[in-house]
Amino acid sequence: MSETEFAMRLGAWFVDFVDHLVPKRLLRLLAHPKFHALIGAERIEAIGGWIDNTFMLKRRQKRCREQQNDQSTKDYLESRFCANPFRMIETTPTGLAYVCCPIWLPTPIGRLDTEPERLWNGDAATRIRESILDGSFRYCSHLHCPAITGRTLPSRDAPESRAIVERYETGLARLPEHLVLSHDKSCNLSCPSCRSSVYMADSRKQERLDELSERTLLPLMREAKSAMITGSGDPFGSKHFRNLIKRLNGGDFPQLRLELISNGQLLDRRGWGELNLRNRVRYVQISIDAAQASTYAVVRRGGDFRRLRRNLAFLRELRTSGEIGRLEFSMVVQTLNYREMPAFVKLGEEFAADSIIFNMIRQRDIFSREEYLEAFIGSPDHPQYDAFVETLKAPELSQPNVQIGNVLEYVKRAQAGVAV
Numbered sequence: 038m039s040e041t042e043f044a045m046r047l048g049a050w051f052v053d054f055v056d057h058l059v060p061k062r063l064l065r066l067l068a069h070p071k072f073h074a075l076i077g078a079e080r081i082e083a084i085g086g087w088i089d090n091t092f093m094l095k096r097r098q099k100r101c102r103e104q105q106n107d108q109s110t111k112d113y114l115e116s117r118f119c120a121n122p123f124r125m126i127e128t129t130p131t132g133l134a135y136v137c138c139p140i141w142l143p144t145p146i147g148r149l150d151t152e153p154e155r156l157w158n159g160d161a162a163t164r165i166r167e168s169i170l171d172g173s174f175r176y177c178s179h180l181h182c183p184a185i186t187g188r189t190l191p192s193r194d195a196p197e198s199r200a201i202v203e204r205y206e207t208g209l210a211r212l213p214e215h216l217v218l219s220h221d222k223s224c225n226l227s228c229p230s231c232r233s234s235v236y237m238a239d240s241r242k243q244e245r246l247d248e249l250s251e252r253t254l255l256p257l258m259r260e261a262k263s264a265m266i267t268g269s270g271d272p273f274g275s276k277h278f279r280n281l282i283k284r285l286n287g288g289d290f291p292q293l294r295l296e297l298i299s300n301g302q303l304l305d306r307r308g309w310g311e312l313n314l315r316n317r318v319r320y321v322q323i324s325i326d327a328a329q330a331s332t333y334a335v336v337r338r339g340g341d342f343r344r345l346r347r348n349l350a351f352l353r354e355l356r357t358s359g360e361i362g363r364l365e366f367s368m369v370v371q372t373l374n375y376r377e378m379p380a381f382v383k384l385g386e387e388f389a390a391d392s393i394i395f396n397m398i399r400q401r402d403i404f405s406r407e408e409y410l411e412a413f414i415g416s417p418d419h420p421q422y423d424a425f426v427e428t429l430k431a432p433e434l435s436q437p438n439v440q441i442g443n444v445l446e447y448v449k450r451a452q453a454g455v456a457v
């Protein structure tokens with residue numbers, strides 16, 4: 038081996054080492070409460086954000102490319118279209134913006150504090166749109182995107198698809214029509230699938246987030262037709278999101294309709310009134326993850342099942358009166374709750390949910406490998422895998438109001454011996 042070759046191998050080994058070991062361990066260390074006390078929450082957050090936006094982001098992109106290994110998916114995508122990169126922006130807690138969900142399409146289009154039109158029309162956004170038009174979908178996760186796994190994408194030649202591209206190309210889509218606001222992780226719960234402890238932004242962080250509202254978010258919201266709050270924390274548990282929703286009062290946002298994703302604990306008649314949500318919400322999704330109080334107490338740490346049921350009854354009223362247009366319940370499927378999947382469909386029916394969504398638990402940086410292997414029921418090596426596959430045969434799960442998300446895709450891939 039020549040010296041240059043040796044140096045290159047050593048370099049590659051080092052990058053691999055840093056990429057595979059350091060960030061994850063560091064992130065887990067940073068999440069430790071003792072470390073928080075020692076270094077200070079603000080610095081921890083800055084370091085964590087930097088690690089996530091560099092190493093972890095690269096790792097997610099690499100994983101995404103590796104998942105593009107299924108030929109039937111590639112053949113399917115050749116003639117398909119997706120509107121998301123032509124119509125939406127999603128924000129993240131690390132201050133980046135994406136044109137789809139960052140898990141499904143892990144390539145950002147820029148920093149959130151960039152001037153909105155420059156962000157929307159920058160190089161990265163253009164390249165992503167090109168990848169949709171050339172049928173490669175090379176920035177998309179062929180495993181995590183439900184539109185790809187569920188084969189629900191429209192044809193590229195459909196008149197609606199052509200109209201969306203034309204609108205963008207002729208400059209009519211000056212800014213996104215849909216926003217997903219996920220830049221604050223503050224939440225009243227600490228579900229183990231999501232975080233190791235409760236997170237609430239401190240007052241300085243909240244101030245910075247509120248400044249971002251004035252500079253970027255409100256200008257975007259003036260042009261948008263809909264805004265989803267939130268995929269990161271909780272719309273009712275976060276002070277920043279509550280402030281933002283209160284700012285939407287007045288005539289400046291006549292066309293904007295809200296979509297809320299919440300744990301539902303604080304979504305009661307009082308919360309609805311305080312945020313003046315009447316006639317401004319078109320969709321609500323409540324993440325519940327359990328059909329029984331004992332399971333709920335574990336998977337939704339800090340939540341109270343009785344309180345949830347009271348709030349679900351309030352939501353049923355909103356849905357049946359037509360105040361909200363759609364109500365959905367969701368479950369993150371994991372070892373602790375898979376047996377409750379059929380009962381969860383019944384819970385949805387009891388409270389007038391239009392549909393029930395199941396999604397497989399996803400690896401998060403907070404899990405150790407062992408913790409993830411224990412929770413991830415989709416692996417044929419899991420001791421309860423056969424019972425899980427048996428549960429999936431329950432008639433409730435084939436009802437038309439059930440969205441099985443990527444759960445069956447995991448099973449299909451596992452049975453075909455394809456890496457996930």
Ligand SMILES: C[S@@+](CC[C@H](N)C(=O)[O-])C[C@H]1O[C@@H](n2cnc3c(N)ncnc32)[C@H](O)[C@@H]1O
Pocket residue numbers: 224228230231267268269270271272298299300322323324325367368369396397398399400401
């Ligand atoms: C992070 S939460 C934010 C919104 C709100 N707090 C809630 O729980 O609905 C967004 C969604 O992510 C889901 N989620 C949490 N941890 C997950 C994991 N490890 N894998 C997949 N989905 C997860 C939640 O159940 C929820 O539906």
Ligand code: SF4
Pocket residue numbers: 119120121122137138141142174176177178182183184185
């Ligand atoms: S990841 Fe899925 S939803 Fe997102 S742009 Fe790609 S195909 Fe569309």
Ligand code: SF4
Pocket residue numbers: 224225226227228231232269270271299300324
């Ligand atoms: S309620 Fe939502 S944001 Fe809060 S910890 Fe649970 S999953 Fe995460």
